[in-house]
Amino acid sequence: MSPSRARATTTLALLLLATTACTAAEHESTPAPHSPPVSRQAGQLRLPLDAYAATVAENRVVEDAQDILMRRCMKDLDMEWKTLPSVDAQDTEPPNLRRYGADESEAVRYGYHPRPDPPSVVRRNRAWDEREALPAEVQRAAYGTSGRGGCLKTARNQLVGDTAPPDYHAFNQLTVTALETSRRTPEVRGALRTWHACMAKAGFDYPEPFAASDSERWETAEPTAAERATARADVACQKSAKLVTVWAAAETRIQRRLIQQNSGRLHEAKARKDRWLAAARRVLNREGG
Template identity: 85%
Template sequence: MSPSRARTTTALALLLLATTACTAAEHESTPASHSLTVSRQAKQLRLPLDAYASTVAETHLVEDAQDILMRRCMNGLDMEWKTLPSVDAQDTEPPNLRRYGADEVEAVRYGYHPSPDPPSVIRRNRAWDEREALPAEVQRAAYGPSGKGGCLKTAQRQLVGDTAPPKYHAFNQLTGTALETSRRAPEVRDALRKWHVCMAKASFDYPDPFSAAGSERWKTAEPTATERATARRDVACQKSAKLVTVWAAAETRIQRRLIRQNTDRLHETKARKDRWLAAARRVLNREGG
């Protein structure tokens, strides 16, 4: 069985989607004719703990380098190995998309439903699916009986030697703590109150943006007119309350404190991540040359 693939969301995004009770389904239907479109605010939102996790683009970079080495190993066994198609840079989700609620641009078109995967993401996901359907003999050569051996293990050793992959337990724990702690900050509670009053004026009774996004009413195949109207009001109220700006400032302050308090736990994760990325870039640079 093939190893876990990098999808359009990072570990951080998965954590946050769970927090908001909003599940992002993968879209394998008609490919979108455009790239991923989100607000400028979502693209620019960065938090201190982001440095201690891999973005989707960074995960793809490591996968691509590893894939080149796997192809060499598989070819040495007289087996074909197709490398994964690349994902366009503009097609990867920003790391903090939907962290504080619905995104303005997405809400207009899709309500609280996730936007469809762009074509380059669909192509990569389909390539992963094709790997899962490879003949058993090829799967064993690629991944070994355990799914962690074979040419995959050979490629990883060639890539980074004995450096283990980074573990994101500390990051996941701290980013969740930061989100919940910042939610209780006085300025964030005040912004959430303003958001709630704004929503109530339009007859929407939700305590916070997470409740609005996670409503059972939106578990439909396609976004409804009511869902879009709710989401549009939601993001309008976020803007009037300056919710994202206020919340991000509060969480930035809290994350910096948590980083100072957990330097040792985070340092090893970042060091491993940086070693994997540097090794991957060397492989890709050689291949490009």
């Protein structure tokens, strides 16, 4: 993420957890107008803790509302501010894609490489990058000398006043704990053993799906034939072992327990998130977006 993007993005932005793989990482790429959809299982996978953190789409709602307010502020200073282009709804990845390993729809074509960003995501990324090239006086007006001042500070004050930004430390901490705890349950360990045996029969020696997907062999510019073959075997063995179904059930149970144990912290985080989102949607509704 570029420096100006980091300054402009609100603290609603989720921590993209390495242990769960990037579910919404934005990266430089060639547009992929016909990217395959994710598998139905990945698209429908929801976990209890999802309710307590903002989705990528919700983050963009706040960014868009903030951008509108920044444009007004910059106009008062006789400066132009181009708002970010929107992202098509179908171009936003589901929240838990690749949480338990490779996705079936992606593996056939891309192996373990991320699929190229679709056009609407590429357009938004380019707009962020273009802000890096803005004249110094425009950047100072937009962000101040600290990176948190200028029209950015004005926009945030107009958006939520003194409402504190959501604190996602609890969510980030608990979602990692849930994943690692569920990984050690008897049923998940059994499914992983079944997956390993299936992979070994196919000629691949990996202890678990993350070891396969994170192999240094795949650090190439484009997916290789060997990578795609490994990924295809991986997802076939996941289906054979019912790995995602078993793992999601185990983690759901653990997440529910963690929510009960941390209800105060989580509910406060959700309340703050909801206030930010409600304020952002009011701005967008007034703007007609």
